[in-house]
Amino acid sequence: MDRHVIVLGLGFGDEGKGAVVDALCHDRPVTSVIRFNGGAQAAHNVVVGHRHHTFSQFGSGTLSGVPTHLSRHVLVEPIALAAESRALADLGVADPLRLLSIDADALLTTPIHVAANRAREDARGHARHGSCGKGIGETTWYGLLADRGAAPGQVVEGQEVLGVPGPPPTVGDCAHPTALRAKLDALARFYAPLTGDGFAVDDLVALYRDFAGAVRVTTGDEVGRLADRGPLVFEGAQGVLLDQWRGFHPHTTWSTVTPDNARALLGRRHATVIGVTRTYQTRHGAGPFPTEDHDVLARFPERHNDTGHYQGSWRAGHLDAVLLRYAVDACGGIDALAVTHLDAPDLKVATAYDAPLPTDPAADLTAFLTHRTPLLTALPDPLTWLENHLGVPVLVTGAGPDRADYAVRAPAPR
Known part of the structure; x- marks a missing residue:
């Protein structure tokens, strides 16, 4: 694993990015968590024993004492940020705002x-x-x-x-x-x-x-200064399938979810890109979902997600290898995986649809995905199957909601 790590979601969001960032920050010294997209709509859940927090603008390494830097690509909502700071203080984080720095060029959400x-x-x-x-x-x-x-x-x-x-x-x-x-x-x-x-x-x-x-409001290349001091973890928001350029319109976010922003902030410095996926598929609200299955929704109750007034209902279905490959390709490839919800039993995966995914850039993928029937097969060993399917190692695993359920694995020797 490189000195710096970029963590991003390979689905429609809610893959477990926050818990993965927390695990990485707890596993080794980290100078700062860098937010590189999104804003106050992020909802990254971290559970440490009796403490639970849904991170929105603070980085998910905060419970390990790791500072957060909100880069110029983040949309900052000060009222919500103040409320989040108070919630973290109630969990025992001393003066949370001292752990925060923000780029002066970040846009304000009012x-x-x-x-x-x-x-x-x-x-x-x-x-x-x-x-x-x-x-x-x-x-x-x-x-x-x-x-x-x-x-x-x-x-x-x-x-x-x-x-x-x-x-x-x-x-x-x-x-x-x-x-x-x-x-x-x-x-x-x-x-x-x-x-x-x-x-x-x-x-x-x-x-x-x-x-x-x-x-603390910063100017200039603050990320570069932090990177020269020590390892950074870049925490992405939302998922690649919601990306403003590569997602399925109009059900997308106004944000670049792929690693582009993080790579630009790092300049010529190298980073390991870790894509996060559940062992089954989820999405929140409207949009195409070929593997949606109400039986999966019933079997895997969600502790920290629910129907939102604007966002819509919580949905679940089988793992979608077609969209997983699409997300990886949209990122220009990834170096490793983080796989969460390994405690979910009796899994299936869609290895294909009843028609191949169009390769024409002008194709209406939203309409195409809306009418697809997935071809499902059993998924007995998610880690082995995903490593073989994507050709990259699994570096972080999660088999429950708590930090104790997560493990950072040593990469296999090359």
Whole structure:
């Protein structure tokens, strides 16, 4: 295993990335956990004895005392982050914010973005995309508009521009109230046709000024500085099958889930890419799911996931080797696997569908997957089967929810 490790999900999210990151941080000294995509919609569960926390913006190495750096690719929601800090303090983490640093260029997710996100999803009715309702897509979308010189009436990434956009607010703006107020005023005006104008911008400015004083805001190549000090674990959010470029639209996230952001942050430094998969398939909310099986859902009750008002219902089915291979290829390959939920018995795997996956880049994969029938076979030994199928070793295993159920394995000699 290289000095640095990139952990990402090979499914539709909820693969067990948080527990894998926790296991890696507990196994060896780690300088920092680096978040390289997503935002406050992440929900990574870590259980250590009687302590359980669902990590959202803090890195999942926090219970091992490992600091977190939120890179410029992360969307930062200060109100939710403060609440998460209090929850960690209640679990015995001393002054959690001292463990946190944030890139000044990271975009801010505000209550205005959240309200706009929920208004759009509500308007879709039964055609909902499966958004988490946390403002992630709106934060990313608004950030695109100024760069593209968007004007009212234009359509950008499938959404009509309703007003005149301004520069997006960033974490670095929080320490500069005048500049921040101007950006928030422009944001509120822009979204008023969708959300109304009931936002107290002055209150947000005061809150974000306090936030800037409570966390360490960094500029320049902070990841490079940390990498030169010691090993880093890069913690991905969501799953590759939800990636904004390689996922199945419109049921995708506004985020690059593949290792690209992490590799860019590392520069020329090498890292081991670990793809995480359950022994069976899951997804949250709307979208195609060829191996979905209500018997699997009934047999494997979920402790830490449930139906979300915006995200939709929790779903489960058999392991899908077709989509697993698709995810690995979307990453440009991986170096190793982490396999979770090894305590699940009587497993099956879809080795193919009733029709081959289209290779034409213009093919509508969402429509294709919606109508597929999987060809299932027994999966007696998941570790051996997955290693043989993907040609990479399993370096982390999980056979239960607790840290004690996880093991970091030594790689086989080459």
